[in-house]
Amino acid sequence: MEIRQRADACPGVFATHDAADGALARVRLPGGRVTAAQLRELASCAEDLGDGELHLTSRGNLQLRGLDRDDPRLARRLADAGLLPRFSHERVRNYLASPVPEVDDLVAALDQAVCAEPELAALPGRFLFAIDSGRGDVAGERADVTWCDGAFLIDGTDTGVRVERSRAVAALVTAALAFVASRGDAWRLRESAAAREAVLAAVRPLGTVVEPVEPPRSGPPPVDGRVVAPWFGCLSGARARVLAALVPGVVVTPWRSIVLPSAHPSLAEAGFFVDPATPGVALSACIGSPGCAKSHADVRADASRVAATLPVSLRAHFSGCERRCGRPRSDHVDVVATAGGYLVDGQGFSSVDEWREGRE
Template sequence: MPPTPDAVVPGPGAPDRDRSDACPGALRLHTADDGSLARIRIPGGLLTDRQAIALAEAAEELGDGELETTSRGNVQLRGLPSDSGLELGRRLRAAGLLPSDTHERVRNIVASPAAGLDGLGHADVQDWARELDRRLCASEAAAGLSGKFLFALDDGRGDVAALDADVTLIATAGGGALLRLGRAATARPVPPGRAAEGAVRAAEEFLHALRATGTKAWHLREAPELLDPGTEELPALPGAAPAPGALPGGLSVGLRFGRVGAARWRLLAAASAGELRLTPWRGVILPGAAAGRLPELAAAGFRTDPGSAWERASACTGLPGCARSRADVRADAARALDAAARRSAPGGLPVHWSGCERRCGHPAGEWVDVLATGQGYRVTRVGASAKAPADVSVNVTTERMAEAVAEARRIK
């Protein structure tokens, strides 16, 4: 799987910012061991049921029949022929999923997926996502952003704000927002009605500052000195993802490692009330969907019960899809998680399995890093915490990996 990780984790050196980033897109495909890969940006994770069906048809007719959701709420298609970019682009334009050829890789926008459903937030950030997408595509300068640059729109509950995006908007009472740049400890106030405008302007300021100083960076956190972060105090950012199951205004389901076949993807579209919201935690919110659909979705293999070992578990592609990988990490991870589920072991901290030091798709914050070594796995609890020391590693065989992961995930 392509591109370097976005956070500092044990092992890899500093990424090379003197080259352009290699993030794949819908039109610029990435060559993998299992064929070409397309990454389709889904701003705010928002899909209509018809758009979801269009993606399923593209996966079946052009790719390997599977769809992957990413840690940014986007969709990947794999196993594509190398010459399928033109046809895929045609299909995406017809479905309204490719409004700009020049900006398609920079439309990385995550938004609080339960916004407007449970009464917990201050704003319907789905509207912000739509406006931000329009403004991004209309900004000539924004086309120069890295394909890794991320916008996060938080309705005030602190979920996507904890993802350490490049530009984060946090809704406040009264219709305004706070604008956080990278990992700054403070934020800029944004008046009501100006949230999306402020986010695009901040991204444009970053690009201008890069050109003016000759700095090489893909992310704001790599050059925090370039922009004024503001002086407003940040609210608490708990980072809680929606739990699987019934929500006040719909359903929440999880996808194992974010990957699902086209037939089961269609089942999600059929269970929806016309809209799907992909989450950065490889789940899907179905606003307005009836709770009576949960047994059907559970029987199809979707995660519908909170608290299982599978919660907040992710993995990179691994073998055989990625030549860099040292192991079939998804198969090894699935065995470990199924074993923990049989013991009714709770999930605990987020955990991510990686086949190499790139650690593609790993979570932010405190998490358990499970890295294939060729002789087994290295299990590391990453991220400073008042509850436990960070970055303490243990090397284990594949057979003992499940036990080591369960111990590292415990919140003490």
């Protein structure tokens, strides 16, 4: 069990993180849902107050970088756009959800219920809820508590508890309240056996108990014109406005892609990935240097340089240091910059070019 020796420092809008390129703010999007009007305001905030980009995260949220931490305008503008419904709960609104309309009502109800519980303002910023339609897309992301088409999961594992859809939100909120009351110093349920037992005891009366089974695991949907992705999950203000002009709203996924209500293959002309056969589509990377002082390399530049020579299907994540920020849950090649070069799945290379040449 991991013992936390420091306070939870997950960034938010009011508690920003100081990076080498300025302050970083994370904007929580319930289930990744964001309207066209909100997307336009986020784009304007990024351009007026930050580095001009909206950075997609591995939890289906957005980050703004290059901010002035003492500038109060961001919070005011996001509140006016409806993106901060309850200031006290701003950092705990961490919800993954299948990017399908069938769970939109559950996502909205969960957000409302969480924000209505004063005790849940004490949730750690790492605690993660998930609602899976049964497709198995977000069930594999190891959220602390997941409702997966009736099955109640803890850390991605079926508990055997079955909860009807009408009680799904109640089960998730009850679980979170039990975690707050029993967590001690733990940030995640996986860190405390006592908290896990307390959560199970609280949720069992809301459903029935059966033999646990392996949950479905479908993984992320591929880009196909309805699912699109910006390079390295960086959405410029201009590209955000292109999306906002096409559709009433989008879903930002935890795989740094964006789901639209219908297919728009022409978005390739705006710089989006729309075809799974495009070089670089399966690559991801942390911000790297110069944005992060801890990074040993400009990993995005290195990844871009070798992208065209790698197999299109090769899923790889480039990290600037051993923290591996933003790495995907799914299987991938682990490319980590070090002071002396790169480690690729633990094997040392002087550069990514040497690794690439070894593959040819």
